[in-house]
Amino acid sequence: MKIDWSAIGSVFGVSLVFTVGLVVLFTLGIRGLTRREQAAAQGDSAALAVTGAYVCFAACAAAVAYGIFLIVSKN
Amino acid sequence: MESFSLILAIVVVTALAFDFTNGFHDTANAMATTISTGALKPKIAVAMSAGLNLVGAFLSVEVANTISKGLVDEKGIRPEVIFAALVGAILWNLVTWLVGLPSSSSHALMGGLIGATVASAGLGAVHGDVLVTKVLLPAVAAPIVAGLAAMIATRLSYGVDSRTGDRAESEASRKGYRVGQIASAGLVSLAHGTNDAQKTMGIITLALIAGGAIAPGSNPPTWVILSAGLAIALGTYIGGWRIIRTMGTGLTDLEPRQGFAAQTSAATAILASSHLGFSLSTTHVVSGAVMGTGVGRKGGVVRWSTATRMLVAWILTLPAAALVGAGAESVTDLGDWGTGVVAVFLVASSAAIWKMSRREVVDHTNVVEETEVPAGVVTTAIAAVAPPPSGTISEDLTATIPAPAGTETTAAAASVAPPATTV
Numbered sequence: 191m192k193i194d195w196s197a198i199g200s201v202f203g204v205s206l207v208f209t210v211g212l213v214v215l216f217t218l219g220i221r222g223l224t225r226r227e228q229a230a231a232q233g234d235s236a237a238l239a240v241t242g243a244y245v246c247f248a249a250c251a252a253a254v255a256y257g258i259f260l261i262v263s264k265n
Numbered sequence: 266m267e268s269f270s271l272i273l274a275i276v277v278v279t280a281l282a283f284d285f286t287n288g289f290h291d292t293a294n295a296m297a298t299t300i301s302t303g304a305l306k307p308k309i310a311v312a313m314s315a316g317l318n319l320v321g322a323f324l325s326v327e328v329a330n331t332i333s334k335g336l337v338d339e340k341g342i343r344p345e346v347i348f349a350a351l352v353g354a355i356l357w358n359l360v361t362w363l364v365g366l367p368s369s370s371s372h373a374l375m376g377g378l379i380g381a382t383v384a385s386a387g388l389g390a391v392h393g394d395v396l397v398t399k400v401l402l403p404a405v406a407a408p409i410v411a412g413l414a415a416m417i418a419t420r421l422s423y424g425v426d427s428r429t430g431d432r433a434e435s436e437a438s439r440k441g442y443r444v445g446q447i448a449s450a451g452l453v454s455l456a457h458g459t460n461d462a463q464k465t466m467g468i469i470t471l472a473l474i475a476g477g478a479i480a481p482g483s484n485p486p487t488w489v490i491l492s493a494g495l496a497i498a499l500g501t502y503i504g505g506w507r508i509i510r511t512m513g514t515g516l517t518d519l520e521p522r523q524g525f526a527a528q529t530s531a532a533t534a535i536l537a538s539s540h541l542g543f544s545l546s547t548t549h550v551v552s553g554a555v556m557g558t559g560v561g562r563k564g565g566v567v568r569w570s571t572a573t574r575m576l577v578a579w580i581l582t583l584p585a586a587a588l589v590g591a592g593a594e595s596v597t598d599l600g601d602w603g604t605g606v607v608a609v610f611l612v613a614s615s616a617a618i619w620k621m622s623r624r625e626v627v628d629h630t631n632v633v634e635e636t637e638v639p640a641g642v643v644t645t646a647i648a649a650v651a652p653p654p655s656g657t658i659s660e661d662l663t664a665t666i667p668a669p670a671g672t673e674t675t676a677a678a679a680s681v682a683p684p685a686t687t688v
Contacts, residue, residue: 193398197541198406204537206414209530213418216445216525217425223437250445257452257532260540261459262324 212253219246272344273476275608277469279351281496284465286358287370288318288500291461293508294367294531294551295454298524300632301513304443304450307504307629313447314454315502321458322466322494342390345597345604346381347472352611353377353590357582359618365507365515365627366575369546372582374464375400380587384594404579407534407545408553415530415554419523419561442521449528456535457547458497465493506627512552513632515571517559526561527554549579 222236222243229236295317296310305313354370354377361368375396382390466485473479479486485493513519519527531547531554538545552575559567597604 193402198402201406201534201538201541201545202410204541205410205530205534206417208533208537209414209526210418210421212529212533213422213526214425216441216529217422217522220438220441221426223441227437254448254452257536258455260536261321261452261455 208253212250215246216250219243219250222246270344270476272348272604273472273478275604276344276348276351276472276476279348279355279608279611280465280469280472281492283351283355283358283374283468284462284493284496285500285503286355286362287374287461287465288315288497289503289505290358290362290367290370290500290508291457291547292501292504293512294547295450295457295528297509297512297551298519298527298555299446299450300509302443302446302519302521302524304446304521304524307506307509307632310450311502311504311629313451314457315498317451317454318458318462318501319494319498321455321460322462322497323490324455324459342382342471342475343385344472344476346385346594347378347468347475348604349381349384349594349597349607350374350377350379350590351468352593352607353380353586353588355611356589356614357586359615361578361582362505362507363618363622364578365511366578367508367512367548367552368575368578368582369404369548370461371464371546372400372404372579373586374468376583376586377590378468379583380590380592381594383587384591385598400583403538403545404549407538407549408556410538410545410553411530411534411550412553412557412560414534415527415557416561418530419526419558422522422526423562439521442525446521446525446528449525449532452532453528453535453547453551454501456532456539458494460535460539460547462493462497465496466490469493504629506629506632507622510627510632511571511575512555515568516552516555516575517565517567519555519558520562523558523562523565527551527558530554530557 220243222239222241225236225239226243229239292311292314295314296305299305300307300310304310351374354373357368357373357376358370379391379396466489469489470479470483470485473486473489474481474483517523528551531551534545534550534554535547538550552572556567556572559565593607593610596607
């Protein structure tokens with residue numbers, strides 16, 4: 191019997207990196223939006239934070255799209 | 266058109282019944298955290314999950330092919346064997362649902378299949394190495410992978426916020442994590458559809474091959490894909506509220522951010538594993554992720570007693586389903602009347618389990634309510650549902666209307682049937 195350790199290893203690595211990466215990106219995005227809320231409350235603008243937030247969300251959306259692509263292309 | 270024997274028709278119907286139990290058993294995987302954090306209303310959550318499951322069922326037939334071509338020797342398998350396997354899987358799914366424990370439907374199915382095959386053709390017909398590499402190893406790896414990823418992600422996510430100062434849950438963050446959670450839960454549902462609906466397709470295809478209706482090595486016919494997709498979607502929509510409650514509130518108390526981290530970890534692990542050809546059980550992945558995120562938050566508590574109960578259920582799944590499958594197979598071996606006995610037994614015990622579940626109703630109205638899980642009742646699983654908390658029932662009058670007379674009689678039959686067939 192042959193146990194495919196490399197497959198297990200790569201599932202492990204990929205899951206870990208992607209999950210942590212995505213969650214942190216998303217957290218940063220939300221931080222950016224929170225900044226805007228605070229800035230708006232004080233009458234400032236927070237263009238940089240907001241731009242950063244949208245970049246983060248776009249990356250997350252891309253990851254989701256890639257996920258759907260993986261599901262669909264599994265033929 | 267295929268020619269159909271009666272036994273083949275029975276197998277197809279039973280397989281769809283299994284698919285249905287699979288659906289409501291596994292709704293929890295995608296939607297438990299979404300419901301418990303309040304990101305979606307329970308009914309909307311299960312409807313969304315059902316729709317995505319249906320879509321997922323049409324996306325590919327790869328998993329179906331692994332089942333119908335991989336685990337057991339398809340030569341020498343008779344439709345009765347598959348029927349016996351399904352009986353084992355359905356009953357185990359119903360029992361674990363009754364006690365509210367998430368357990369892998371795939372393990373139940375494979376257990377049933379292995380038990381029935383061994384009873385019919387001997388140990389040699391099961392591919393032992395496939396069993397270890399495709400079933401046992403993933404079962405151990407899944408919760409560890411998803412749990413670790415969820416734990417680290419949760420820790421970092423809270424860390425980012427505490428470093429930059431403000432931890433106050435702003436409007437943006439409440440809304441944001443809600444959206445994120447819904448998206449990742451949707452991915453899990455979709456992946457579940459492509460995996461689990463296909464297991465049933467695989468089984469039906471296997472039965473059709475075994476019954477000689479289609480050629481060995483065929484892909485599932487369209488009507489099989491369609492009916493399997495519908496059965497799992499319907500099951501999902503009905504919702505296994507008991508399991509959702511265990512998964513969503515029984516293991517740990519989740520904040521929206523944790524729900525998001527857990528669901529993201531689960532979606533990633535499921536996609537990565539199925540893409541890399543090392544399939545993990547959705548149930549194991551999600552449970553692991555929920556526990557991981559519980560550990561990851563400072564001050565988070567994981568209720569290990571519930572986790573232990575779950576673990577025991579996981580370990581028991583394969584052998585229990587195998588035992589029932591083997592028992593059912595030896596009875597069907599006695600002839601056509603034996604198959605009839607098993608069919609009656611299946612219907613009767615399903616009805617009995619459903620009847621027992623009405624003693625303490627869990628549905629979308631009380632799914633996120635805090636309830637004390639009785640401790641240390643793994644062995645006397647049935648006892649866990651016996652004492653109904655009075656609060657639950659009085660709040661939910663409509664659902665406790667006595668069962669229609671028809672069910673009463675079937676349930677009565679159930680008390681007679683088991684002794685006859687548990688040989």
